[in-house]
């Protein structure tokens with residue numbers, strides 16, 4: 287059974303042209319004019335683009351004494367409704383737990399996914415078992431990325447020596463380390479100080495995590511990665527200080543990638559000063575929202591290429607869950623939603639305002655991360671042979687974002703009331719129509735795990751350069767006698 291997407295304009299990271307797209311067996315089999323098939327999807331007036339890839343989600347995440355409310359079913363349904371066709375979640379081993387045991391749990395949770403997915407592995411503790419498991423994870427489980435939390439002291443945080451050991455192991459295995467970059471020691475001290483002073487509301491969450499603690503940690507992670515001879519991906523880059531460290535490293539020839547979130551690009555710190563406790567607490571996430579100057583820096587990074595990916599860090603908690611932190615902001619579960627809204631918000635605030643082009647939109651929502659994760663062109667491309675993960679975006683279709691009509695399981699939306707234009711007419715996941723003009727036709731369990739090979743090229747280049755420039759003993763003749 288073939289499907290043809292007819293009459294649209296194909297928009298990829300580097301090309302814009304009119305053509306039809308023919309699909310069979312979940313893949314693109316032909317691109318060209320006047321194609322016909324068993325089923326026709328009308329794309330007149332629409333842009334036919336690679337489906338979005340969100341490389342940063344936490345579905346049913348065990349965190350801060352609870353679980354994030356969207357699981358792989360509701361989370362991937364929300365993703366598809368917004369034009370995202372692949373998500374990457376973070377497998378989180380408990381302290382002392384083997385990486386492989388943790389992975390079994392994540393494999394079980396993900397069986398309900400409506401779209402394709404993959405996993406990053408988190409390094410939450412260090413020891414011989416983790417060292418050994420990392421190899422198995424890369425070589426037998428299709429995971430080539432390892433996440434390190436520099437924050438959440440006493441829980442997920444790892445120290446510099448552990449990071450250096452893990453980054454070095456990544457270098458050997460052809461894997462890419464990821465970091466949540468905030469100085470966890472300073473955050474913990476600032477949190478205590480604020481509480482001691484009676485500053486216990488959600489705004490204190492933001493006060494305890496200023497941009498400088500993110501900038502310092504980003505720079506430190508970059509130096510550690512450089513010493514280990516490995517590329518680095520910095521998740522949820524929210525401020526100029528972190529962006530500046532990434533920009534400088536890239537100018538110095540280091541392979542460092544930065545990932546702003548749609549929340550940081552479009553929402554600011556004023557949300558934390560709202561008189562309504564619930565309103566502010568619902569927006570508590572780490573790093574917190576910043577001011578307009580930081581937002582301008584992030585937008586400039588996307589336009590100039592110093593930042594490469596827009597994600598969501600979708601980690602949604604209900605109002606009831608957030609209320610655990612009444613009287614102590616440290617107990618408010620950290621995280622916000624965004625999976626359904628990333629693409630429409632970025633189209634509206636990025637493409638429509640002229641901050642980024644349509645092609646840059648495709649690059650930062652799909653193609654760049656497909657390349658970074660080593661799944662291009664299976665994902666992130668409109669090419670013959672690629673998976674038919676496609677969004678047919680209608681640039682004239684509008685809606686007002688509202689919790690009342692969203693797919694996410696939570697009872698509010700941080701973008702509530704925002705008007706967005708540019709919505710999917712169709713979202714296809716491996717050739718199957720999941721969204722049709724707002725109607726949700728997702729199939730629970732349709733999603734498949736996407737295995738990712740290690741990266742021979744980048745890591746080989748870095749290790750060759752490292753070897754070439756390594757310190758060498760100077761051989762000397764006629765060494766003078768010791769002066770003692």
Ligand SMILES: NC(=O)NCCC(=O)O
Pocket residue numbers: 344466570571572573599601620621622
């Ligand atoms: N970002 C956040 O506040 N929650 C999710 C966990 C993380 O990514 O740090």
Ligand SMILES: [Zn+2]
Pocket residue numbers: 466521522572573
């Ligand atoms: Zn994080």
Ligand SMILES: [Zn+2]
Pocket residue numbers: 342343344599601
């Ligand atoms: Zn996260």
